[in-house]
Amino acid sequence: MLNDQELLRYSRQILLQHVDIDGQLRLKESRVLIVGLGGLGSPVALYLAAAGVGELHLADFDTVDLTNLQRQIVHDTDSVGLSKVDSAIRRLTAINPEIQLIAHRTALDEDSLAAAVAAVDLVLDCSDNFSTREAVNAACVAACKPLVSGAAIRLEGQLSVFDPRRQESPCYHCLYGHGSEAELTCSEAGVVGPLVGLVGSLQALEAMKLLVGFGEPLVGRLLLIDALGSRFRELRVKRDPGCSVCGSKHA
Numbered sequence: 001m002l003n004d005q006e007l008l009r010y011s012r013q014i015l016l017q018h019v020d021i022d023g024q025l026r027l028k029e030s031r032v033l034i035v036g037l038g039g040l041g042s043p044v045a046l047y048l049a050a051a052g053v054g055e056l057h058l059a060d061f062d063t064v065d066l067t068n069l070q071r072q073i074v075h076d077t078d079s080v081g082l083s084k085v086d087s088a089i090r091r092l093t094a095i096n097p098e099i100q101l102i103a104h105r106t107a108l109d110e111d112s113l114a115a116a117v118a119a120v121d122l123v124l125d126c127s128d129n130f131s132t133r134e135a136v137n138a139a140c141v142a143a144c145k146p147l148v149s150g151a152a153i154r155l156e157g158q159l160s161v162f163d164p165r166r167q168e169s170p171c172y173h174c175l176y177g178h179g180s181e182a183e184l185t186c187s188e189a190g191v192v193g194p195l196v197g198l199v200g201s202l203q204a205l206e207a208m209k210l211l212v213g214f215g216e217p218l219v220g221r222l223l224l225i226d227a228l229g230s231r232f233r234e235l236r237v238k239r240d241p242g243c244s245v246c247g248s249k250h251a
Helices: 004-009 020-028 041-051 066-070 084-095 110-118 130-143 172-176 193-212
Strands: 031-035 055-059 100-104 122-125 147-153 156-162 221-226 231-236
Touching (some): 020 193, 031 041, 041 055, 041 193, 084 100, 122 130, 130 147, 130 172, 147 193, 156 172, 156 193
Parallel strands (some): 031 055, 055 100
Antiparallel strands (some): 221 231
């Protein structure tokens, strides 16, 4: 049940017929893994904590650097040098002491990642490198857990939802294959802060839609964001029956 303080705290979203009391209870009972607490993971963690997701699992092995603060809004100047997980826990606890926060402060290997994914209902990939995205995708496919994936660099962003519970859903590997060895990071190519805030906020919204069960999630669709021209474009993405990651799941 929701106590009086929770009813008051979440009253504005409970007023929505798509959420209501039942939806708020689903959020309270949900467990979510956020992989990466940088530019994307910051708004994801802030909004899901504020929304009342009952258990947030926070995974990041990095520490806060001064160069992060231009876009990683869950951290502040006093957090420089701290573990990103500890910095985020401090901020999220201040925002919403009603939720549970589970820390993963070291890099997740294949076994620990599989265990972390199995322990939650949904995963948000907010990492900044292809190898991590591939590993997270494979773990989600194996555990049949929905994955909300976002990325942003320079002035371009993208977002999609991969849901192995749906036979028609592609996985991350269906879309990107083996990626590119020449992939750039934000430290090499740069990125504008509000763009990662926008992508991360949309990731949080997609997560809430999946957890509560309203709206049309971005399954089988890739949302492309052009920040320079303030344009959004959508591409349809089909599952690859021969995909080496998810193909056997639907054989």
